[in-house]
Every structure is written in C-alpha cells, then in structure tokens.
Amino acid sequence: MDLLDWHRGRLSSRRLAVLLAHLPRDGAVARELHDEAAEWSVTDHLLATVADQLAVSNWMFATVNRDEDAEPLDYPEPIPRPGATGPEAMGEDRSGEAGQVSSSPVPDRTELMRFFS
Structure with missing residues (x-):
C-alpha cells in the first residue's frame, strides 16, 4: 500500500x-x-505484577518464620517494567493512605507478626 x-x-x-x-x-x-x-501487552504487565506479589508473599512468609537471631532477609526486587521511570518502572506503588508515602516501605518482622496474628 x-x-x-x-x-x-x-x-x-x-x-x-x-x-x-x-x-x-x-x-x-x-x-x-x-x-x-x-x-509488553496487558497480560505481560499483569504477569509481572503477579510474580512481584508472589515474591513479596514469599518474603513475608520467610521473614515471619525465620529465627529471631537470624539476619533480616532482603526485600525482593520487582521485575522492571518497560517504558516507565522511577518506582512505577519496577511495579512499585509505595503510597500509604491518602497517597502519603510510607517512611518505612519494608515492614520488619515485628510488624509482620502483628499483622498476621
């Protein structure tokens, strides 16, 4: 044509x-x-989000169930997204209530234990 x-x-x-x-x-x-x-299609973005959430879930489980004396586990790195910059490039949305950014984006063991108990 x-x-x-x-x-x-x-x-x-x-x-x-x-x-x-x-x-x-x-x-x-x-x-x-x-x-x-x-x-990247919508399916690719959704799959990357699922993989990121699964990694965070596994990190939470391992953090809550580790020995008290063990050193803290590293927070999982999200899958990089194409075409974006900053935190959204990595699939992160670390905003708290009313769009306020949390001062401590990664909860520690005691916060996780309090949440799950």
Missing part, C-alpha cells in the same frame, strides 16, 4: 484512518511512538 495514494485521491481518509487504527501493537509505528513499552 502506498500512502501517497491518499494524497493522490485514490485512498479515502476513512480507509486511511481504519488502516492506522488497526496497526499491530508490536509494529514499527508502535515501537517508534512508545519505545520498548509497546513490546
């Missing part, structure tokens, strides 16, 4: 709009407009 056909009058504006609206999400135009974020 030659896009100059629109200029020459052989391709209607409606047909051109339909062709542009239905370009593939992972095509060259989407990659140019959205950079590497075009390579």
Whole structure:
C-alpha cells in the first residue's frame, strides 16, 4: 500500500484512518511512538505484577518464620517494567493512605507478626 495514494485521491481518509487504527501493537509505528513499552501487552504487565506479589508473599512468609537471631532477609526486587521511570518502572506503588508515602516501605518482622496474628 502506498500512502501517497491518499494524497493522490485514490485512498479515502476513512480507509486511511481504519488502516492506522488497526496497526499491530508490536509494529514499527508502535515501537517508534512508545519505545520498548509497546513490546509488553496487558497480560505481560499483569504477569509481572503477579510474580512481584508472589515474591513479596514469599518474603513475608520467610521473614515471619525465620529465627529471631537470624539476619533480616532482603526485600525482593520487582521485575522492571518497560517504558516507565522511577518506582512505577519496577511495579512499585509505595503510597500509604491518602497517597502519603510510607517512611518505612519494608515492614520488619515485628510488624509482620502483628499483622498476621
């Protein structure tokens, strides 16, 4: 398809709009407009969120059930998200109530024990 056909009058504006609206999400135009974020679908983002939540859940379980004398476990690193910068690039939303950022984003063992008991 030659896009100059629109200029020459052989391709209607409606047909051109339909062709542009239905370009593939992972095509060259989407990659140019959205950079590497075009390579991730909604399913990919949801799967990364599930994996992050599972890692945090495992970290909480291991933190609560470890020996009192053992050194604290490292908080799991979230999967990096394409096309984002800052905390949202890593799938993090560390805001507390009313959008206030928590001073201690990672709870310690006593906070977790209090929460689960």
